[in-house]
Amino acid sequence: xxxxxxxxxxxxxxxxxxxxxxxxxxxxxxxxxxxxxxxxxxxxxxxxxxxxxxxxxxxxxxxxxxxxxxxxxxxxxxxxxxxxxxxxxxxxxxxxxxxxxxxxxxxxxxxxxxxxxxxxxxxxxxxxxxxxxxxxxxxxxxxxxxxxxxxxxxxxxxxxxxxxxxxxxxxxxxxxxxxxxxxxxxx
Numbered sequence: 001x002x003x004x005x006x007x008x009x010x011x012x013x014x015x016x017x018x019x020x021x022x023x024x025x026x027x028x029x030x031x032x033x034x035x036x037x038x039x040x041x042x043x044x045x046x047x048x049x050x051x052x053x054x055x056x057x058x059x060x061x062x063x064x065x066x067x068x069x070x071x072x073x074x075x076x077x078x079x080x081x082x083x084x085x086x087x088x089x090x091x092x093x094x095x096x097x098x099x100x101x102x103x104x105x106x107x108x109x110x111x112x113x114x115x116x117x118x119x120x121x122x123x124x125x126x127x128x129x130x131x132x133x134x135x136x137x138x139x140x141x142x143x144x145x146x147x148x149x150x151x152x153x154x155x156x157x158x159x160x161x162x163x164x165x166x167x168x169x170x171x172x173x174x175x176x177x178x179x180x181x182x183x184x185x186x187x
Contacts (some may be wrong), residue, residue, distance in 0.1 A: 017070045027077070028061070035060075035081055045134065051092055060084035062096050075161045079143065082151035089150070090128045120161050130183040134176075141176050144169060177186040 009030055015023035028035075039053035039060070063084045071077045127149065135142035140162070147153045147161065155173060159166045 008074075009077065013071040013077055014071065031077070034078070037151075038078070038082060039085055042089055042150055050096075051089070056085050056088050059088040065086065075163070078151075078161060079147070082147060086128070086146065086150040090125065093125055126184055127180075130180060133183065134179065141172060141179075144172055145176050145180060148173070 007026065009027060012023045012027045012030065015026055035057050036053055038058040042056060043051060043053055053108065060081055061084075063079060069080070071080065084123050131146055131150075134145065144158055145152065147158045148155075155169045156166055158164070159169045162169075
């Protein structure tokens with residue numbers, strides 16, 4: 001009995017978009033470890049929250065299933081899931097901040113994996129607002145920052161996911177880090 005090679009994630013996503021429910025099961029099985037890692041990284045960078053990586057992943061999946069969309073490929077799937085995870089964490093942070101009298105800011109430490117050094121501590125909600133502002137003028141830049149700080153991807157992973165050269169991502173990150181620091185300072 002010969003086993004068939006695994007079906008690439010992009011083909012499974014296309015089958016799911018065409019209505020094949022079994023394809024969704026295969027997508028989730030094949031991508032679960034990566035999605036769980038993304039959720040764990042998101043929480044690690046978000047400071048003290050009462051969520052687990054499994055909670056974030058489950059809520060993100062529910063959000064995606066509530067509003068199905070046609071997913072072009074593997075990169076599109078992971079970008080959408082990363083955005084859904086971001087929404088879960090930000091919504092949770094907003095709820096926690098609303099529960100605290102005086103607004104008690106929820107803090108987040110972000111690091112640049114390629115540089116390996118810790119940066120300043122930023123308010124998670126302010127970071128989300130800055131990324132929304134950037135998305136209006138520089139969608140790709142916003143996506144690069146989102147994938148860095150909310151999905152926890154390295155510059156190499158971002159370059160692969162977005163189909164860019166590593167050099168392009170590195171160059172944009174230099175500008176984007178400066179833009180983000182300025183936005184957070186004057187936000």
